[in-house]
Amino acid sequence: MIADVPNEDYGNAAPVWSIPTCLVICCLIDCEGETDITVGAVTDVLQQHKPVFDGILETPSRKLVLDLVSQEKVLEVGVPSPKNRVRVWTDGRHQCAETVVIGIG
Numbered sequence: 001m002i003a004d005v006p007n008e009d010y011g012n013a014a015p016v017w018s019i020p021t022c023l024v025i026c027c028l029i030d031c032e033g034e035t036d037i038t039v040g041a042v043t044d045v046l047q048q049h050k051p052v053f054d055g056i057l058e059t060p061s062r063k064l065v066l067d068l069v070s071q072e073k074v075l076e077v078g079v080p081s082p083k084n085r086v087r088v089w090t091d092g093r094h095q096c097a098e099t100v101v102i103g104i105g
Contacts, residue, residue, distance in 0.1 A: 007102060015090050015097060016053040021060075023053065025088060026096050035098055037066065039077055040102030051103075053088040064104065079104055 017024045017079035033071045038045055051088040057064070084104055091098035 001010065001100070015095055016088055018024055018053065018055060020056075023027045023057065023086065023088065023089070025053075025100055027100060028096050028098055029081065032096070033098065037075070037100045037102070039064070039066070039075065039102045042085075042105045043099050047089040047101055047103075049092070051087040051089050052092075052095075053086065056083050058083050058085045064102075068079045077104070 015026045027037075059079050062079055062082060064077045064079050064084075064086075065073060067073055087103040089101040089103075091099040
C-alpha cells in the first residue's frame with residue numbers, strides 16, 4: 001500500500017512539503033550525486049541557521065521512516081511519541097539539497 005504523501009507541484013520552490021503524517025524533502029536526483037542525510041535528537045543535530053521545516057509530524061507507529069521516491073526504505077528510526085516535533089535543515093544552495101539534517105524533538 002502506498003502511503004499518503006504531500007501532493008505538491010514539483011516545480012514550486014519549496015524544499016519541503018508536508019501533510020500531518022509525511023514530509024517530502026527535495027534532494028539531489030541520483031544522477032547528480034548523493035544527498036548526505038543526518039537524523040538525530042535535535043539536541044545532537046541542532047543547526048545555527050533557520051530550519052526549512054519546523055512542525056509536528058504524526059508518527060502513530062513511533063517510527064520515522066525515510067524512503068526514496070521509489071519507496072525503497074533507507075532508514076527507520078524510533079521516535080519517543082505518536083506526535084513529534086521535527087525540524088529540517090538543508091544546505092540551502094538550491095531547491096534540491098545535497099545535505100539534509102533532521103532533528104527530532
